[in-house]
Amino acid sequence: MKSYEFELDDTELEKINRFARKPLSKDxxxxxxxxxxDNEIDRDGERxxxxxxxxxxxxxxxxTGIFDHDPKGSNQTSRIYETFIDKQTGRTTSYGEELVCLAAKAYMVRTDKNKPLIDEIDAGIKKEISISCSVAKKICSVCGENIYKKPCSHIKGKSYGGKKCFVSLEEPLDAYEWSFVAVPAQINAGVKKTHEPAEKSSKQAFDSKRLSEFYLLQDNLIKKVKALYELANVKDEQLLSVTDKLSVTELIALEKRLSEGLTRPSRPQLDIGHKDIENYRS
Ligand SMILES: [Zn+2]
Structure with a gap:
């Protein structure tokens, strides 16, 4: 793999400053x-x-690029300011085409907090890049069908007439973000890519930002429900462990019921043993 190292000179800085809110200095x-x-077949049998x-x-x-250990940390984000297509002359993909890479230049603003991260990148600590995007078509390499619309019987990775079947990802609709994913050092040497294009359609597109927000919502709901259990003096271990597995919709419904229970003292689980409270309310 050839090196994409470059010098941060005035030209680069000018390009970066097109994206910065306030002009940034080199330091x-x-x-x-x-x-x-790139256009190599990935581990999902797609390219x-x-x-x-x-x-x-x-x-x-x-x-925006994020780092998997802290997707919420604003100090951990970087931004792509330039991309380029690089034909890896002399290298071919496993299916015999010239290897082509999509490479990019990214920047981040130096802070005390991201210094360790910058040191890691500088030191070439092994990271994988994972991208998320959506595509309009997934084409079977054997029969040419768009398997979104018309699933065929060919199986990815299996050989047909001496050629391995793969799925070609065509007509990208949107690119969401990219992330550095730490990988065990023994698997890959250097910064390497993986594709994460496994979107089913633009509607079902995997948007990792939305997904992390969703998990946060789920987490908060679980915490809220558990706090309500405590207020209601619910100590059922099984109920508590089931709560962690509930969907967001179920959690919202449960939270609503529990909150109602707290404001309506007549519910049995909230019976506080003072019958006259109800009388006061009547
Ligand atoms: Zn097919």
Whole structure:
């Protein structure tokens, strides 16, 4: 893999400052290269076509990158300010096409908090890049059907007439974000990419930002429900452990019922043993 290292000179800084709210000085900026994805078949048996990579190169400009250990930390985000398509001359994919990479330049504002992270990137600590995007079509390499619309009988990874079946991800619709995912050092050397294009359609598109917000909501609901249990003096271990597995919809309904229970003293689980309270309310 060739090196994408570059110098943070005035030209680069100017490009970065197009994205910064206030112009940044060179000493406040850390810029680094990343490989977002390529046209090799990934572990899901899917690949981006070169035209998809070209479309993604437009879509990823300005997109935020996060670091998996702290997706909420504002100090841990970086932004892509430039992308480029790189033909890896002389290297071919497993299905015999020229290997093409979608690479990018990203920057972050240096802070005390992200210094360890910058040191890690500088030191080449192994990280994988994972991207999330949506595509309009998934084409079977054997029969050419769009399997979104018409699933075929071909199986990814299986050989048909000497050729391995894969799914080509076509016509990217949107790029959401990208992230650094720490991987065990022994698996990959250097910064390497994985594709995470496993979206079923634009509607079902995997949006990791929305997903992390969703988990946060779920977490908060669980905490709220458990606090309500405590107020209602519910100590059923089984009920408490089941609560962790409830869906957001179920949690919302449960929270509503428990809150109602607290304001309506007639509910049996909230019977506080003072019959005359009810009389006062009548
Ligand atoms: Zn097929």
């Amino acid at each position: 406040r900026v850390y810029a680094f290269p990343v490989i977002l994805c 981006f076509s070169v035209s998809s990579l070209e479309k993604l190169s437009e879509l990823f400009v300005g997109k």
